[in-house]
Structure formats: C-alpha cells, structure tokens
Amino acid sequence: MTSSPDELAALLGKIAAKDRAAFAALYRATSAKLYGVIARILVHGDASEALQEAYVKIWQRAGDYDAARGSPLAWMATIARNRALDEARKRRPLSLEDMPEGFEPAGESEDPLASRERSEAYAALLRCLERLEPDKRAMVLAAYYRGASREALAARYNAPVGTVKTWLRRSLADLRDCLSS
Amino acid sequence: MSLHPDDEGLAAEYALGTLDAEERAAVAARRLREPELDAAIAAWEQRLAPLIEAAPELAPPPGLFARIEARLGGEVVELATLRARAARWRAAAVGAGALAAALAFVLATRPTPPHQFVAVLQKSPDAPAFVMTVDIDRLEFSVRPVAAQAPADKSYELWIIAPNAAPKSLGVIDAATGERPLTEDKGIVREATYAVTVEPKGGSPDGKPSGAPVFFGKLAPVGR
Helix, strand or coil, X not given: CCCCHHHHHHHHHHHHCCCHHHHHHHHHHHHHHHHHHHCXXXXXXXXXHHHHHHHHHHHHHHHHCCHHHCXXXXXXXXXXXXXXXXXXXXXXXXXXXXXXXXXXXXXXXXXXXXXXXXXXXXXXXXXXXXXXXXXXXXXXXXXXXXXXXXXXXXXXXXXXHHHHHHHHHHHHXXXXXXXXX | CCCCHHHHHHHHHHHHCCCCHHHHHHXXXXXXXXXXXXXXXXXXXXXXXXXXHHCCCCCCCXXXXXXXHHCXXXXXXXXXXXXXXXXXXXXXXXXXXXXXXXXXXXXXXXXXXXXXXXXXXXXXXXXXXXXXXXXXXCCXXXXXXXXXXXXXXXXXXXXXXXXXCCCEEEEEECCCCCCEECCCCHHHHHHCEEEEXXXXXXXXXXXXXXXXXXXXXXXXXXXX
C-alpha cells in the first residue's frame, strides 16, 4: 500500500497531537514496507517485536519529523532499520547465508538499475553505486538490506575484518563524493 | 566537513549498519551529546534512504497493530527527543508554557548520566502532566506535577507495577517532594510500568489504586 509523502506527513502531524486514528492509518499505509525492511535483517519473531518497537517510537517521535530531512517513509524506515540493527547486533553473529530468506540484495541477483519507478534521489544513488566495484557495491547493499556486519562480510568475501572496514569506509566516501558532485 | 575523518567514517558505518554492538551503542550515546556527529549520521541516513524504495514490501503478521496500540499507554519520551522538544516548547504557545518551563529546568539543572531517565507522563495534550526522573544507578526518582492540579479533596498517587505483580505505591505526588529512594532492584525499575491515579487526599487508604490510572507508561532507555 502506498501513500504520497504529503499524505504521510499529514498523518505524522496528527499523530504528533496523539491522534490514534491517524496512527492506525499510518500503520496500514506503511507497515508492509517497514516490515519488509526489518524482516530482511531479523528472523521472524524478532522482526515482529522490532516492528512493534519501531511503531511505538514513531508514535512518540512523530512531532520530530522534519520534511527538510527526507521523506516521511525514509524517516520511518530509518527508525525501523536502526531498531532492527540494534537487535541484530545483540544476537549471535549471523553469516550472510543464515540471514532471513526472501530477499537477495539488489545488485547480486536483482538488478537495482532495472527498477522502473524511481525517485530522482534513488536514481542518483544508483548511478553512484554503479561506479563502485561490483564486490564493494554488493557489500554496501548487503549491509543496507540484510544488516550484514563487517564480520559477516569478511566471512563472505574471505577478507580480514579490518580490510572490510577499510573497503566500506572508502566505498561510502566515494559514494558521498559522487553524490555531491 | 569539520568532523574528524574517523568520525565521518563512523557516522557512515553507523547509518549503513556495519558497526558491532559495542560501537553502535557508543555512537548512539555520543550522538546525543555531539551535534556534529548527530548531523553527520543524519546526513548519511538521508544519503542511503533512497534504497528503501527498492526494498520489497512484506505483510506483517496479523494482530500486530493491537499489540502496538496496547504499548502506547502514555507519553514516555526519550531524553534525546526531549532535548529537541524542550527547545521547541520554550518557544511554543500558551498551554505548553508550564511544561516547557519545567523541562527547561530539569534539563538545565541536572547532568544526564547514561542511567538517568527523564519522562513526561501525560496521556494527551489536555490531560494532567507530570515530569518524572529516574536514576537507575542511585535508585532514586523524583516526580512532580506540571499543568496538573488535583481536585481540592484529592491527591495524585504514583505506582510502580513490576511484571506480574500488584501495583505498589511510590507515594503521593506533590510539588514539594524531591528525590526519593526506590526499593526495587534495577531490572524491575527499568522494566516496570508506572501509573498515576487520582486518590482521596493523602493517598489511597488501603494501599491499592482506587481507580483507573490517568496515566501509565514505561521508561524508554536513553540512547539505544
């Protein structure tokens, strides 16, 4: 289910004033997206717990949403991702192979560049991702979509953890420079 | 970019999600005190956020929303949020005045070590509000009314409800009280539900809440 950013922003405004009906509408409009994000990082039971916590946080913080800092969905998804990542890091480290099923990071099996509908920001980010070496791009995407830790990436790419850290930071710096150029 | 290159990398990796548990917790704590680091993280979150567009949707298990709603009990705000809001409230219009002043006072006069919680206990904007602070390390709490006037012959009373236990009184809330000790252990203080009820003047006569709470909620941890 999708709603326009304006509609979602209006709902967040009402939620900031503790409007429960608006909160229910927001949940209907966004929970599949947020659960999609979380469930690729955490296994089943943990994912539904993290989703609950994410929405409680959204309820509490709706008044802090600032349209200048991105779309409502991006703001909510960031809350959900951070919640899922905190939880994932507390658990036994997962290898990429152990991670929840159902999604291969774009760039491995899917071609993120083939996506039909995309915002300008997404298109710009993809152009910059495309400039990274394939392995480095796959690492960034596995981290973002699957919550892969440095350790998991090190095991997958058969490289020391320190090297993975260096690769990640360099790749991210390259991305930033590309995006600002 | 005035941020140290290591911190810029740390902010980037925090947003990407590749830090380990310890590093994540350390960065989460630092961003509360370091606006530059916080801004760098926000910038990275924003750079990467378009990737969300490509994440496929997945229907959550049914019945989850009811469980979320049950957890909304009251307004318990994390300290980080509170700081930002206090600034806004200071500038905000009538009605919020007393609350903002109290928060500004709480935030300005107390250092905020990691085990310090500050919560606004309020169900809705027009309901009575209380500011509660809890220091988990010292096992002390304070609570005072803000924009909450008990009817002449009544008192507000604060209760702690440990998981699977009966409510236990933490005393009557009045403007004059300072720090009070908590006798529960730290785990319970952290996990418990807190409730405020309206009681006969001086507090519940039989040690049990006499009616439904005007507020209930849980502590939200700072920084995680």
